Amino acid sequence: MGLKGALLILVVATAGSVFYLQSSNKQPYEWPRNGYFGPGHPKQDDTTIRPFKINVSEEEIKELKRRLQTARIGHEQLENVSDFTFGFNKKTLLQFRDYWLNKYDWRKAEAQLNAFPQFTTQIEGVKVHFLHVKPPANKYKTVIPLLLAHGWPGNVYEFYKIIPLLTDPNNKLKPTIPSTVAFEVIAPSIPGYGWSEAGHKSGLNQIATARIFKKLVVERLGHDKFIAQGGDWGSAIVGNIGRMYPEHVYGIHMNSVFFMGNVKGNLLLLAGTIVPKLVYANREFDNFSFKTLFLEIIKESGYMHIQATKPDTIGVGLNDSPLGLMAYIIEKFSTWTNAGYRNLPDGGLLNRFTQDELLTIVSIYWFNQNILQSQRYYREFFADQGVQDFSGSYLKAPTGYASPPHDLGERIPPEVAKTMANVTHFTLLQEGGHFTAFEVPVPLANDIFNFAAKVAPVGVPPSKAKKGSEL
Template identity: 30%
Template sequence: MLTNSNLSRLIATTALLIVTGLPMSSHAETAATTTPAADLSMKRPDDKSIRQFQYHATDEELADLRRRISATKWPSQELVKDDTQGVQRETMRKLAAYWSTDYDWRRVEAKLNSLPQFVTNIDGVDIHFIHVKSKNKNALPMIVTHGWPGSIIEQLKIIDPLTDPTAHGGTEADAFDVVIPSLPGYGFSGKPTELGWEPGRIARTWAELMKRLGYTKYVAQGGDWGDAVTEQMGVQAPAGLLGIHTNMPGAVPDEIQKSLDANKPAPANLSADEKRAYGQLDFFYEHGLAYAQEMTARPQTLYGVEDSPIGLASWMLDHDAKSYQLIARVFDGHEEGLTRDDVLDNVTLYWLTNTAVSSARLYWENKLAFFAPKDVKLPVAVSAFPDELYQAPESWAKQAFPNLIYYNRHEKGGHFAAWEQPEALTSDLRAAFNSLR
């Protein structure tokens, strides 16, 4: 007989198993365009052109956002003094007060529009991407993929250090060309109008994007869904892909997963690092999967977060315990790896592009076990941050990736590595891919 605890664990585990720039002259089409995100899903199967892109929210959209925040119908306060009942009301009130009065979307909009952004149609969906080329002609191309509840906002802080390393403590030999696409259904990319857009298909789309950009050799990086896509690129090993880097690897051994599924204590023979990782996974399965369960099973039901800015923000803040606690401290006035503007830049992008539900469908589409090894044979590099959903031990990484070329266990940082700890991640990427240049 299943106890309530075991039944909860079984449901949670099942949910996780089926979820968790270029110069103008080099493009076929060079006329500057401003393309609303809502118009990006038109199918043009024979059109392989690369079109310039910028985004400008209307004053009416921004005024409506502020009005909706101010008109929030607040729930009663949680009945506990911690976050065990969910995102705390006081945190959301502080977020709402700043969002509705002092927050300035135009600031990040100007930053985005200062970068080379493009759209190209691949497999019937318009794919938006940032493409910043280094001045160094020997730069290594890299495609970087965000996750949920992230976006291209996550990677903005690593663009300059990667493309202009000499201005950021590196050498010319550290230079990268950087391609940062928006996942289908996210941000400025089109919303798929047919089923089948799971990580493997996105991985094939990214390979086509790099081919379309003229790259014959490149590397790939990602965390969260970015890891799922990047590892599938590693499995598929398209021509030109030299290796991958992940900051949330699928590296949990099968025997460990079976023990977690059975809700057993950590095996006695684990090292200290492995015991800590086991504890993190055990906590996540027990307490952190609510969002994934809903989006895996019923993503279309999330009308509330599509209609309410505060509903959307609270849903996104509740991704994992450590990230939420960091963000709560930020809105209490503490200095952290993220700022209030960082957090709201990302949430506002989801709001303005109307992608709360379309992004959630990726959980429904996915059939891969998030943390299981995927049999990647290409060179793999791993950065392990302590406040990630689990900090992958080096022993597990070596077992999961037979061609592990780099591993670094960090003392600080969480789920949004590029966003929160850009210097650490940049340093890892330089070191990790040095041997593949």
């Protein structure tokens, strides 16, 4: 490493540490015990749980096709750029538009989405949509409630591959997962995403979401204790559930670390970049570079600054153009799945996903007009220092981390992860990126079962995961 690189790392680490020290000197953040995000003055919630089915009208489908047909594309691909380094390239854009317009079948996707039981209920003034999938009756000796929390730019559709593995593992994964254990899955849509109502007032942030999801699982569904799992924003949500309600969780499982920076963690990242063999026990991290991590996040986080400051401005344009929405969302499924895909002509989009799967994610945003509301979630987080401080504070609940090799930046070493949470279970997955449940559901499901064996009630036996190395 050159002198400039070392200095850059030192500056970044020092700045992060100073920022953390300044914020940590403040009074402890008192998170609100209740909230109301419905229209008008606070009203009592309708606690009824109602069955829900997705049913997009033919008029909406026709309107989508009309907009795709008349989409205005006024640029040409740069002659010397044939990949995704400038963003979604034109050739792939036209291919996806043609498929969405002429071959994609929303009704088929709708039937798949409606295959799992789903419901709505009102919590803190907003309608909350959730999947609630139980194991077959009397088949499993131990059934553990499991909350799954999604992130951006995803939605609950990310979980449609992994849910059958969790709720009926004996049918799907035998013999890697024991037949005596299964999960009862509760997968809510974050308010403003999918079919959950957006807040009518500001303040519906990652702490409020944690509170709403806890009310759903404990107060509406009657589970006093559960495991919570998530990635992306989902990791912040479930982490906050563990901070706020430790008495209600067996443990918290994540497939991405929500690293807000702390003194010890930053120093370990710096020292581990210079002398990794002295800092990190696992040889996986012998070439770890904080500089690479930092620069990769800078490359991929332009969207974050926009959404964290003026989400309503860009949201108007994306909500009005299905083609613009598609490019904005699907491009994230390229680089966030594997940074190397940025250098491929098609962005590597079909290496892990099908066109139907990617367009179903986008179609959910389009038909529900989610994009602006989902982007506000960034503003809610970054505009409130108290929310940032709390979400980055040490998580005492037992925490499991399944680390995919191709998440944004580089893997976070376990020594660093342990400065953020009580990490009792750490697994280096051998494949997968940021959208782990969507990309590699089998190894992730195995890891959730292994984590449950450590933290859940007596009688939950450990499983033997075939993929991934547990540390």
